[in-house]
Amino acid sequence: MDTLLYLIEPAPATLIVTAVTVTFASAFRALNYGKEMERNRDFSEASITLDTSQALMIPVMSSCSLLLMFYLFSSVSQLLTAFTAVASVSSLFFWLSPYALYVKSQLGLSDPFLSRCCSKSFTRMQGLLLLGCIMTVVAWLVSGHWVLNNLLGISICIAFVSHVRLPNIKTCAMLLVCLFVYDIFWVFFSERFFGANVMVSVATQQASNPVHTVANSLNLPGLQLITKKLELPVKIVFPRNLLGGVVPGVSASEFMMLGLGDMAIPAMLLALVLCFDYRKSRDVVNLFDLKSPKGHKYIWYALPGYAIGLVSALAAGVLTHSPQPALLYLVPSTLGPVIFMSWRRKDLAELWDGPALSNPIEKSHEVEI
Numbered sequence: 001m002d003t004l005l006y007l008i009e010p011a012p013a014t015l016i017v018t019a020v021t022v023t024f025a026s027a028f029r030a031l032n033y034g035k036e037m038e039r040n041r042d043f044s045e046a047s048i049t050l051d052t053s054q055a056l057m058i059p060v061m062s063s064c065s066l067l068l069m070f071y072l073f074s075s076v077s078q079l080l081t082a083f084t085a086v087a088s089v090s091s092l093f094f095w096l097s098p099y100a101l102y103v104k105s106q107l108g109l110s111d112p113f114l115s116r117c118c119s120k121s122f123t124r125m126q127g128l129l130l131l132g133c134i135m136t137v138v139a140w141l142v143s144g145h146w147v148l149n150n151l152l153g154i155s156i157c158i159a160f161v162s163h164v165r166l167p168n169i170k171t172c173a174m175l176l177v178c179l180f181v182y183d184i185f186w187v188f189f190s191e192r193f194f195g196a197n198v199m200v201s202v203a204t205q206q207a208s209n210p211v212h213t214v215a216n217s218l219n220l221p222g223l224q225l226i227t228k229k230l231e232l233p234v235k236i237v238f239p240r241n242l243l244g245g246v247v248p249g250v251s252a253s254e255f256m257m258l259g260l261g262d263m264a265i266p267a268m269l270l271a272l273v274l275c276f277d278y279r280k281s282r283d284v285v286n287l288f289d290l291k292s293p294k295g296h297k298y299i300w301y302a303l304p305g306y307a308i309g310l311v312s313a314l315a316a317g318v319l320t321h322s323p324q325p326a327l328l329y330l331v332p333s334t335l336g337p338v339i340f341m342s343w344r345r346k347d348l349a350e351l352w353d354g355p356a357l358s359n360p361i362e363k364s365h366e367v368e369i
Contacts, residue, residue, distance in 0.1 A: 011242040015238050018154075018238075020310070022267075024299075026264065028274065029158050030161045030162040058179070062182060063182060067198065070201060078207070080207060081208070081209065084232050089130075089137050091159035092133040092151070092152065095159065100125055100129045136152075137152065140233075142227070146239065150237065160260075161267045164268070166268050176334075176335050187200070207229065207230050211226055235260060236263075237255040258310075262330060269335060270302050297341075301341050306333065308333050309326075309329040310330065312333070313328070
C-alpha cells in the first residue's frame with residue numbers, strides 16, 4: 001500500500017492529469033475541426049477516415065518502424081529530428097489557431113491579409129502565430145527542455161487525432177485489439193526474440209541534435225548552450241522529483257514517461273463517441289452541456305475508463321518495478337464500457353456500423369467552444 005502512495009506524488013499525479021486532459025482535448029478538437037471544415041466547406045485539409053484494412057496496417061507499420069528505430073536509430077536520428085521539428089511547427093500552429101482567433105475576436109483586432117500561400121489566404125495574426133511556433137521549436141532544438149518537449153508532443157497528439165479518424169466502433173475495436181496485442185508483445189516478449197526490450201529501448205533513446213552538429217562544424221559561438229541530444233516529442237515526460245517530490249532510490253535526472261500513442265489511440269475512440277453523441281443530439285451543444293442529458297453520453301464512460309486504465313498501468317509498473325504496456329489496461333477500460341453501455345442502450349448497432357453519411361457530423365448540429 002505504501003508503494004502505491006507514490007502515485008499521488010507530483011510527477012505521476014501530473015502525468016495522469018496531463019494525459020487525461022490531453023486525451024479529452026484531442027477528441028474535442030477533432031470534433032470542432034470536423035465542424036469547422038463542414039461549415040467552411042473547406043476540405044483541402046479534411047481528415048482521413050481509416051477503413052478496416054488501413055486500421056489493420058497500423059500495428060504492422062508500427063512494428064516495422066519500431067524495428068527500424070531499434071537497429072538504425074543512431075544513423076537516422078538527425079533526419080528524424082529535422083522531420084519532427086517541421087511536424088511540430090505544423091501541429092503547434094494547428095493546435096493554437098483557434099485560440100488566436102478567439103483572442104482576435106474578443107479584442108476586436110484587425111487582421112489584414114498578408115499574402116496567399118498554398119491557395120489559402122494568410123493573415124497577419126496567422127503570420128505572428130507561425131513565427132511564435134517556429135521560435136518555440138527552435139527553443140526546443142537549442143535547449144531540449146522537457147516542458148517544450150511535452151508542449152510539442154501534446155500538439156502532435158491533438159493534430160493527429162483531428163486528422164486521422166475512425167468511422168465506427170467495428171474498425172475502432174479492430175484497431176484497439178491489434179494495438180493491444182502489439183503493445184503486449186513489444187514490451188513483454190520482444191526481448192526473447194531480439195535480445196533487448198525493443199519498445200523500452202526505442203522509447204528511451206535520445207536523438208542527435210542537428211543544430212548542435214551544424215553549429216559545431218561552423219565553430220559558432222555559444223555551442224555549449226546547445227544540447228547535443230534531444231528527447232523527441234513522441235512522449236510526454238516528467239522528472240520523478242517534480243516539485244520536490246520524494247522518490248526513494250531514484251536519481252534526480254530520471255524521468256517518467258508516457259508515449260503519445262497511449263493518449264492518441266484512446267483519444268480516437270473518444271472522438272468517435274463524441275461525434276456519435278453530437279449526431280444523436282438535436283440541440284446546440286457546447287462545452288458546458290457535458291453533464292446535461294442533451295450533451296455527451298458515452299464520453300463519460302470512455303474518459304473515466306481512460307483515467308482508471310492509466311492509473312492501473314502506473315500502479316502495475318510501481319508494484320512490478322518493470323515497464324508496462326499501457327494499452328493492456330487502456331483498451332479494456334475505454335472500449336469495454338462504451339460497447340457495454342451502447343449495447344444496453346440499444347445504440348451498439350448504429351455505433352458498430354457508423355453513420356450512413358460520409359461526414360460523421362451532420363450539418364444541423366452546431367458546436368460551440
